[in-house]
Amino acid sequence: MSLFEDSYKTIAKPSEGQFKDRGSKFLAYAYPLRDEAAVKEKVAALKAQHPKARHHCWAYRLTPDRSVFRINDDGEPSGTAGRPILNSLLSADITNVLIVVVRYFGGTLLGVPGLIHAYKAAAQDALAAAAIVELTVNDVYRITVAYEQLNEVMRIIKAEDLNVLKQEFDNQCVVELEIRQTQVEQVLGKLGKVDGTGIVFLKTV
Known part of the structure; x- marks a missing residue:
């Protein structure tokens, strides 16, 4: 490959x-x-x-x-x-x-x-x-973001057509999602511009 x-x-x-x-x-x-x-x-x-x-x-x-x-x-x-x-x-x-x-x-x-x-x-x-x-080779990431910025993150997820695996909404929101490997750089670049966003790589599937 x-x-x-x-x-x-x-x-x-x-x-x-x-x-x-x-x-x-x-x-x-x-x-x-x-x-x-x-x-x-x-x-x-x-x-x-x-x-x-x-x-x-x-x-x-x-x-x-x-x-x-x-x-x-x-x-x-x-x-x-x-x-x-x-x-x-x-x-x-x-x-x-x-x-x-x-x-x-x-x-x-x-x-x-x-x-x-x-x-x-x-x-x-x-x-x-x-x-x-x-099937595509995808990387799984955990995104943490303040509730106030959640809409921005969800807009990016929708625009990039990403698969959400898990989400928890509280004062601090957590979203786990799959990103196709060829999209990773582009998507993380966009998410990284949202104030106070934490991004953690979990695994490749």
């Missing part, structure tokens, strides 16, 4: 796909993913849903710059499951996605090329059924 690219593609909601070969069934489940903590929970839920399946292999890719990824072959020969699943995410150029492929063994060994093809085909089928969306 270049320095000036501030958008990325992901999936809007969970989707499913499948692939069958010589009696083996490969059921693929794709999930939108915001952080690694959710991976264990999703995999555990699928293991509970498919207790008789032989393998639960997975791969995920995270962060807008697509730099964080992990794969798991779950007992399949090294490089035959997690890597082909990850390759399907790379081919689609999407991130913040987890794909788990559940395999029911059909009694016939597929061999290394057969496994690689099966896991990739199942993952691609799940992605073909998914709604791919483009």
Whole structure:
């Protein structure tokens, strides 16, 4: 991702796909993913849903710059499951996605090329059924301002079409909002001109 690219593609909601070969069934489940903590929970839920399946292999890719990824072959020969699943995410150029492929063994060994093809085909089928969306990379800021100046701040928020996440109105007002990274300099410049405004960066989403 270049320095000036501030958008990325992901999936809007969970989707499913499948692939069958010589009696083996490969059921693929794709999930939108915001952080690694959710991976264990999703995999555990699928293991509970498919207790008789032989393998639960997975791969995920995270962060807008697509730099964080992990794969798991779950007992399949090294490089035959997690890597082909990850390759399907790379081919689609999407991130913040987890794909788990559940395999029911059909009694016939597929061999290394057969496994690689099966896991990739199942993952691609799940992605073909998914709604791919483009999201922007946003920074979240907390703005504090005296009640008298609140109207000025709200005018800027409306003019720049910013997403307000939280607001508390008192003598001292607090507004948390998302600003698209390419807008940050411009918006903070405007907000900084409002008397007594405090601006704190919280996180990037």
